[in-house]
Amino acid sequence: MHVELVSEAQHESLTDLLCELHAFYNDGATVSREAVREHLLGNLLATGSPHRLVVASGDDGAVVGLAAITLVYSLVEFAPDRRKHCQLKELYVKASGRSNGAGRALMAWVARYAVENGCCRIDWPVKASNDRGISFYEGLGAGRVLDRLSYRLSEPQLSQLAQGLGA
Numbered sequence: 204m205h206v207e208l209v210s211e212a213q214h215e216s217l218t219d220l221l222c223e224l225h226a227f228y229n230d231g232a233t234v235s236r237e238a239v240r241e242h243l244l245g246n247l248l249a250t251g252s253p254h255r256l257v258v259a260s261g262d263d264g265a266v267v268g269l270a271a272i273t274l275v276y277s278l279v280e281f282a283p284d285r286r287k288h289c290q291l292k293e294l295y296v297k298a299s300g301r302s303n304g305a306g307r308a309l310m311a312w313v314a315r316y317a318v319e320n321g322c323c324r325i326d327w328p329v330k331a332s333n334d335r336g337i338s339f340y341e342g343l344g345a346g347r348v349l350d351r352l353s354y355r356l357s358e359p360q361l362s363q364l365a366q367g368l369g370a
Contacts, residue, residue, distance in 0.1 A: 204304055206312040209256045216266040224295045257312055259305040267300035270309040274320055289317035291327035328353055
């Protein structure tokens with residue numbers, strides 16, 4: 204298993220993985236491969252993107268797993284050893300590649316990267332129904348953050364609020 208920042212040679216197999224990820228989060232819905240590739244190159248890997256895309260691959264170089272991370276500074280922790288942390292936006296391993304060490308290898312890479320960059324912790328969301336993922340994270344020693352909830356503001360409420368309208 205090889206874990207590294209994504210290379211240009213891996214863009215096509217990463218596109219395939221992102222299509223599978225879309226189906227995972229959207230009840231099997233498909234998305235245009237071209238739209239995914241355009242988003243990958245034009246946004247996620249664009250100059251100035253805050254994300255780092257880390258991939259796990261086999262000997263053939265094909266991507267079997269992904270971790271998307273961003274380093275951020277706290278607004279409430281001011282001590283130098285507490286202010287910087289790593290936000291894991293996504294961890295995903297292809298269904299056909301699970302239970303082969305890719306997820307653990309990705310998380311170990313992310314942990315090393317975080318420590319090397321002065322981070323004091325890694326935070327991430329997890330889909331509440333992802334029992335297998337939750338078990339995996341807890342098996343790594345991660346603890347559930349009990350005093351946090353996740354909220355989302357979407358359309359049409361997003362535009363209503365932006366225009367000063369709404370509830």
